[in-house]
Amino acid sequence: MCKWFVVLIAAAAVFSQLSAPAGAQLSIDEPPPPPPFSMYFPTETELAGNSLGDFPHFEYVAAINEGSPVTFALDPTRFPANARALVDLYIVDDRSRTQWLSDRTLSDVRGAPQRVRLGANNIQSCTVVLTNSDTLSGDAGIGLGVGYDLVCDVNRNGRLDGNDLIDGFEGAAGFYVVHDLTQPGPLAVTETIYDVAVGTVTGGFEGENLFYPTNVSLMDRLPLIVVSHGNGHQYEWYDHIGLHMASYGYIVMSHQNNTVPGVQTAATTTLEHTDAFLGQLASIAGGILVGHVDTSRIVWIGHSRGGEGVAIAYDRIVDGIWSPVHYKREDIVLISSIAPVDFDGPASTNPHDAVFSLWTGGSDNDVSGCASADLLQTFHLHDRAEKWRQSISLHGVGHGDFHNGGGSSVATGPCLVGRADTHEIMRGYLLPLVKHYVERNLPARDYLWRQWESFQPIGAPTANPCVTVDLMFREDPALSFPVDDFQTEPTTGTSSSGGSVTFSVTDVSEGLLDDGNSDFTNDFADVMNGMTVGSAADTTRGIVFSWGSDSFYEQEIIPAERDLTDDVYLSFRACQATRHPNTIAQLGDLTFTVTLVDGALNESSIRIDAYGGGIEEPYARSGCGTGTGWGNEFETIRIRLTDFLNNGSSLDLSDVAAIRFDFGPSFGSSLGRLGLDEITISRDASPPLTGVLTLALLDDLTVIPPDVTTDIHVSITASSESLVPGSATMHYRFNGGVFATPPLIATGMPGEYSATLPAPSCGDTPEIYFSAEGSLSGQQTLPEDAPSSVFSSLVGNLSVNFADDFENDQGWTAENLGATTGDWQRGVPVNDPGWAYDPAADGDGSGSCYLTQNQVGNTDVDNGSVRLNSPTFDATGDLVLIQYFYFLRLTNTDGTDRLLVEYSSNGAAGPWTTLVAHQTDGGLQWRSHLITHEDILNAGASLSATARIRFTANDTGTQSIVEAGVDGFTVETAQCSE
Amino acid sequence: MFSLLLTAVFSMQASAMLPQSHSTSPATPVAVENVVSIQPFELEAPAKHLWRVEQPMVTSGYLLVLKVDPALVVPRQVAEPVLYVGHQTAERVNVGSESGHVIAILPAQIDPEKPDYLDLSEQLFWFGSPELPERVDAKRIAAEHQEAIAAGIRPFGAEKIATAMARGGLVNEKASKRDLIHDAMRRLVREYSPQERSLVEGVLKSRPAKRR
DSSP states (O other), X not given: OHHHHXXXXXXXXXXXXXXXXXXOOOBTTBOOOOXXXXXXXXXXXXXXXXXXXXXXXXXXXXXXXXXXXXXXXXXXXXXXXXXXXXXXXXXXXXOOHHHHHHOOBOOOTTSSOEEEEOOSSOGGGGEEEXXXXXXXOOOOTTSSOEEEEEEEETTOSSBOOTTOEEESOSSSOSEEXXXXXXXXXXXXXXXXXXXXXXXXXXXXXXXXXEEEETTGGGSOOEEEEEEEOXXXXXXXXXXXXXXXXXXTTOEEEEEOOOOXXXXXXXXXXXXXXXXXXXXXXXXXXXXXXXXXXXXXXXXXXXXXXXXXXXXHHHHHHHHTSOOOSSOOGGGEEEEEEESOOOSSOXXXXXXXXXXXXXEEETTBSSSXXXXXXXXXXXXXXXXXXXXXXXXXXXXXXXXXXXXXXXXOOOBOSSXXXXXXXXXXXXXXXXXXXXXXXXXXXXXXXXXXXXXXTTOOOTTSOTTOTXXXXXXXXXXXXXXXXXXXXXXXXXXXXXXXXXXXXXXXXXXXXEEESBOSSSXXXXXXXXXTTTOBSXXXXXXXXXXXXXXXXXXXXXXXXXXGGOOOTTOOEEEEEEEEOTTOHHHHHHOSOBOOEEEEEETTOOEEEEEGGGGSOOBXXXXXXXXXXXXXXXXXXXXXXXXXXXXXXXXTOOOOGGGEEEXXXXXXXXXXXXXXXXXXXXXXXXXXXOOOOSSSOEEEEOSOOSEEOTTSOEEEEEEXXXXXXXXXXXXXXXXXXXXXXXXXXXXXXXXXXXXXXXXXXXXXXXXXXXXXXXXXXXXXXXXXXXXXXXXXXXXXXXXXXXXXXXXXXXXXXXXXXXXXSSOSXXXXXXXXXXXXXXXXXXXXXXXXXXXXXXXXXXXXXXXXXXXXXXXXXXXXXXXXXXXXXXXXXEEEEESOOSSSSXXXXXXXXXXXXXXXXXXXXXXXXOTTOEEEEEEEHHHHHHTTOOOEEEEEEEEEEEEOSSOOOEEEEEEEEEEEEEEOOO | OHHHHHHHHHHHHHHHHSOOOOSOOXXXXXXXXEEEEEEEEEEEEEEEOTTSTTOOEEEEEEEEEEEOXXXXXXXXXXXXXXXXXXXXXXXXXXXXXXXXXXXXXEEOBOOTTSTTBOOGGGOOEEEEEEEOXXXXXXXXXXXXXXXXXXXXXXXXXXXXXXXXXXXXXXXXXXXXXXXXXXXXXXXXXXXXXXXXXXXXXXHHTXXXXXXX
16 A cells, blocks of 8 residues: 555656646546656557456456457556556557557547546456447457457547557457357358379278368468368268368368278378378369468368377378378478377377377267276377377267267267267367467467366357366477476476475375376375376376365476566466365365465465366266276466466566465365376467468678668568568667667569668667568567567677688597597598488588598497597687587487587687587487577686687497587687777 | 066167267177178289288289178277188278178189189188287287187188179179279178168269258
8 A cells, every 4th residue: 555655656746747738637536647748659468358256356368259248457556557547448459560550549449438447456446347348249250359459548648659558569469359169150161072083092092071162262272171080980070170160261171081900091091182182183173272272281180090190190201201292291280189099109199299189078988088008098199299289178078979970979978968069169169279270360279278167169068067178288398488397307306497396285196197007996006097198108297196184285486487577377287186085075176276486485376266167077987997087187277477466466477486386275175186287387379380471581680790781681471371561671779779660672582572771880789670461460570579589680790710611621630538439530421321320411511521430330429429629719709609510310318428519718728618518319410500609608618719619429328329420610700890 | 568578678778878889899709600792803903901011912802791790890999800811801891880791802812723822611701809900910810810710710611602702703803992992882882781871972972062
């Protein structure tokens, strides 16, 4: 309270020195409007969402279902300047940042803005249901979500300016109104059945069932969805997918699948049909699809054996066993497996880096999920996906419910959902699934993780009491911070990120998330009872524990990662342990409290059921041992980090020291047994997108010369959309401040644009980024997360101090440190056809390079180390860039074997400082690496005119393959003088 | 009597409501119940036999119509009992779980003059243990064969085979495996497993194209 008083006094002091705007009406109970000073940018923050009964009292969301009201909320404790303010709230048609900057006029789609006075105490006092917002249109045509920006016009001048708050300034809209996703889209659909050419696919399996928008000839290139059926199923049993998705602008091809011999033959038919379809467009459906299929955006959907088949198909491409003709690995933008089997395990059935989604039916009486056999457990495939992955589990749904071939649901268990309602759920979730991963549609993402209990597609069969939906959602771990994924540091006292872990919960075990025996019968010795996300051959790990009274489980966040101000969500997945006495005693959604603790020991806590729903109890199915309750179903919980700040929590998000989970009667469910995994700080990243406009920099901006202008060139590839005219822009600034925005002008070369950078001076620190708008995807930037990231340049003149392509001897020396084989040798790679671990050629194209024992046969490094020493070079200047190509083939990637790169500022005498340790296997590819002066200085070494580098390859411990190479070594430096 | 009848009717209804058990199949090895029809075939274009690890090329064989226990051929995503004839896996063309008739392609030498001629009167016809056929190799087939013999499974004998061959007719010469499968669908599946009309129409594309 005192704090707000101080703020108000301070504000009043400022106001007293400024004149009120002309015509302003002041009164004693109405604070004066803020002064008319014009800051350039408004404040962007989340404003739109839904109110909640409990803390944090509000959830900011991207998607609002059509017909539901939109609610505005602003926490006055986070925005004290707006406490008690009289403001106008505008719902405005979504505008891009560029559009806002060119037209700041506020125009409410409801006809008039809504004037409200904000409260001062808490977010509840600043929560406003927006009148008539439940009438906003969600008709996005073939899209998903109509975007609106929500503006809090603080100075009530009808313009967006620096005083105002906006949800939807940069990039995405403030919120999206979404129509009923279970209903067909606006496009008429044509369906046809035909054979592809004999000999192009497995004999006897030529049939394809095609769905496409009838007016496809008038449309751009459309993404392709390939459907691969399961065993005993038919390719004509997926009309519910084909008709629905084609009505939204997708081409859907379901093909005959050779599933009876097995999953490998199924994979073959998926690969064959995808190529046959793309290669024979001229003879399919009268050639109407020629020029209208986007081969860079392909979705594979497989059911049961076909569901495993699509993962195997991708694995074959990754492994180089199969080479598609008409598409590439990266064109497979989503793999979706419906109730897949897992016959062939992680070596073959592996989605690798593909975006992966999984559908599982809890009543499946075929791929049952029972612990009795690995091949029955669908979740294995999900947990093998290395990057983005998503899962939807449906209680009461059988194996046959996912197709529309009629006949048995192949279901067992209580409260069966049935085929009709299953298809409603499929339509309602498949559309956002594909829209998000194929088009990066943002509101679609909400449907992939928000708890079913509080949010689902409009037409979802919520009246059916049997419908229970559990969702898992994970972003690429490389783009987030996994606080603890339990994959390393197997002791319960340390997280995988290195933080300490403390707890008072009981019966704690970390380990492989795989049931320890062949049934779900409760067995206290089987600590992972009910877990089916991994097999014995998998590596997915997590933790389980119990409680029966108030207890906690706390993870320290390591110091380097405590600033969460750039992050968006705290995310984790959790499940109940089936048939455990605590689970049976609870028999309902499990709830608990999550607390963030900062470095000053300020805390903020949120109960997970504040958002609706908790951790679902296992499906009440019997069998697979004694007792009731099916496999443990993980659900992902994501909590917006700023929610912890509400109502003056005093939490410092720039210094979060710990995450604590509190259990027990004071914090949620009084008792329980929980599986916990993937505790992650998320930036809410989207997967990279293919088929949309992309920008690429054609010039090297590392160093820019002083006192002259520089033409900077960018290529813009429109892909499957078109570039919005006039939208291509360069953004630059030399020493902070506002970015200048000259347009990028077409140079006349295809796809090439340029803009001129004014002459910088020595000491300037230019920052540059680029933007352009795609007709479908909206604004794209380079770098992708600009302006958070920009190209930073040094002003100076670059010169090459040392370069060696190893065509001649420039003084490098080889040294043996005890290895029995693998000495460094300079020469043209022998490319031994009998040795699968050596490179086919050198790295820089000159011909020669340094390799570890460049001879035929098994000549890798064994039983020790070999070292390659550079000659002395000059590494002084304002900027130093050391670049090289390296080849590294490792069969042991646990970090023991590596290519160590060390630096000395004192010639051969040292001391030597480690700059980098390459310890990942690069296959047969050369890779490049750049070391900068900052890397050298940060490592504690100094820049020097007598510098040296040395490369050391080692094979230590258990002998394995270590083949290394170095090529194209250059040292560049830059200085600046006016 | 009335109560007994009522009980029987109720039991039948209850039975019909029981979920179809897909995760288990009958114990194996179990013999094919009868060989109904056998027709030799020859292919102009060799085709891979994908139903075993070795994937041999096929240019001839027998098109079989077999009477089987329907429970053995209920489609499952999990491993199903593998159909063997002699030392070869047979490729099932249809499902057969409703009719109890399986139409299958058996790769074989059909020329009696050739040393590797397969005399069906001396061969066992049986379902072996559940597995994906693509994972079955010669060693596994030999082991399954031994188990079949141990289980008392015997060849059908010359008379039964001759009758089936008479019913099957002369050598069926086809340009490709696809043509053979389509022929099998057109004639044999329609005749012996008419419940699978949808499968046949789908394979033969005999359903009219739809416009919606």
